[in-house]
Amino acid sequence: MTQPPLQHPLVLAAMADARRWCTGHLIEERPAFRHTVAVARTVLEHGGTSPELLAAALMHDAPDLAPGDLDLPAYLATAYGPVTNRLVTALHQEHVALNEPDPTVDVSDPELVLLSTADKVVAFRGNLSRADLTGDRPAYFGAKTAMVRLLPYFHEFQRAGVGLVPAALSTALADSLLQVDAAIAERLP
Incomplete structure (x- = not known):
């Protein structure tokens, strides 16, 4: 009998590490662990079933949350394997690049594109939900x-990810972006 992906020992270990490292941290104004689990579930819902990819989804914010004295790349490579280490490292590099003036879109790694798209969908959906709670989407996004x-x-x-990730995931990101665009457009004179 095949083991459910979320019950794989690698995924369970990543869940435990993520829970420990996320404790006390927030991502987008919510508990960090909630975000990492949502990203992993989104990856799984859209066909990402390999334990290494799911572990990467759970660990994707580890570079910002793991203890500072931990050699994270060595730990990830040893505990979770080279695929998980590569994906976590690459997504962190993408996050860092977003602070640069003109980040480059790179869709050369299909697993990374799936993980990154899932992360973006979770983040944008979370922001849209919080914007709705304020009752004023334009003001909420105007402050972002x-x-x-x-x-x-x-x-x-x-x-760039169209055709590289499942259509439903690509559409979810496109829809979220269009909703943010609409909110921003409402603020324009």
Whole structure:
């Protein structure tokens, strides 16, 4: 009998590490562990069933959350294997690049594109939900200047990922981006 992906020992170990490292941290104003689990579930829902990919989804924010004295690449490579280490490292590099003036879209690694798209969908859906709670989406997104500055990048990333990720996931990102665009447009004179 085949083991369910979320019950694989590698995934369970990643879940334990993620829970430990996320404790006390927030991502997008919510508990960090909630975010990592949502990304892993989104990856799984869209066909990402390999234990290494699911472990990477759970560990994708580890570079920012793991203890500072931990040699994270060595730990990830030893505990989770080279695929998980490569994906976590590459997604972290993408996150860091978003702080640069003109980040480059790279869709050369299909597993990374799936993971990154899932991360973006979870983040944008979370922001849309929080915007709805304020009752004023335009004001909410108007205050998110870093996100708004990156909207062209996110649109380019979504278009470049078409055909590389399942259509439903690509559409989920496109729909989220269009909702943010609409909220921003409401603020324009």
